[in-house]
């Protein structure tokens with residue numbers, strides 16, 4: 001698809017679970033979560049142009065993804081009643097704990113809104129992470145993902161994301177959990193600076209991290225490498241295997257991303273994403 005003047009472009013920022021507590025399980029098997037979520041400028045890009053509904057995928061991770069009817073971009077378009085030619089540039093690794101598919105679906109819903117459609121009720125029908133990805137702002141996420149409390153802006157963050165090129169299945173990681181009745185997050189304050197955020201995060205966890213390390217021990221090496229390369233804080237996001245590191249300066253983040261890439265891992269140095277324009 002060549003892009004024309006009528007194309008609309010929407011970023012699909014990577015979703016980061018800075019903290020993720022699993023606090024229970026519903027009768028239908030879905031888990032109750034309590035998570036501090038934010039978004040990075042690193043992400044996929046969704047473009048739409050007028051035309052019948054279709055999807056074309058390009059970008060570095062296009063190969064791992066089929067453009068068939070099940071693709072979350074097409075499912076989101078059908079839910080929003082959007083007929084358009086969609087192009088997805090897949091920059092994020094697939095099945096990697098940073099909500100790529102949910103962020104893509106959310107970007108399609110925002111595009112549909114820009115084209116005059118109503119946001120569909122219960123976007124969580126597309127995936128538990130879709131509501132927070134539609135908002136794409138720092139938020140506390142509870143319930144199974146549908147209860148959102150927007151947070152005051154976070155301090156600027158210099159981040160590294162690293163994935164050891166291992167796709168992990170979200171349901172399989174949930175299934176490996178030892179405990180499902182952990183305490184909720186402590187109260188989330190307004191963070192004066194990165195030091196305050198890191199201190200708060202240090203008293204929290206990602207409850208899916210031990211289960212994911214059990215399934216893919218290399219994740220522990222990625223976390224260790226983040227710290228060895230100067231991260232003030234390192235943690236796995238979501239159900240993994242992508243890990244995030246918080247660094248003091250853009251230069252240290254870029255140097256760490258380059259050092260981690262020498263292991264053959266996917267890495268990117270990034271920042272917090274700006275909020276999408278209010279719809």
Ligand SMILES: C[C@@](CO)(OP(=O)(O)O)[C@H](O)COP(=O)(O)OP(=O)(O)OC[C@H]1O[C@@H](n2ccc(N)nc2=O)[C@H](O)[C@@H]1O
Pocket residue numbers: 017020029030031032033035096097098099100102126127128129130143144145170171174237238239240
């Ligand atoms: C774990 C999280 C944390 O943000 O992130 P990812 O690792 O996917 O990025 C999300 O809750 C994932 O959201 P999402 O990837 O949209 O999940 P869904 O497609 O709705 O669900 C996939 C499967 O994960 C399990 N699941 C998901 C969400 C939840 N609250 N409890 C669950 O038990 C269920 O087995 C479900 O069938």
Ligand SMILES: Nc1ncnc2c1ncn2[C@@H]1O[C@H](COP(=O)(O)OP(=O)(O)O)[C@@H](O)[C@H]1O
Pocket residue numbers: 065070071072073088093094095096097098099100101102104105168170238239240
């Ligand atoms: N546009 C999409 N991008 C990524 N994954 C998608 C997409 N559409 C459907 N999927 C499917 O959703 C699953 C979860 O992918 P993803 O959202 O990237 O992972 P995670 O939820 O761990 O962050 C994958 O198995 C993939 O096949």
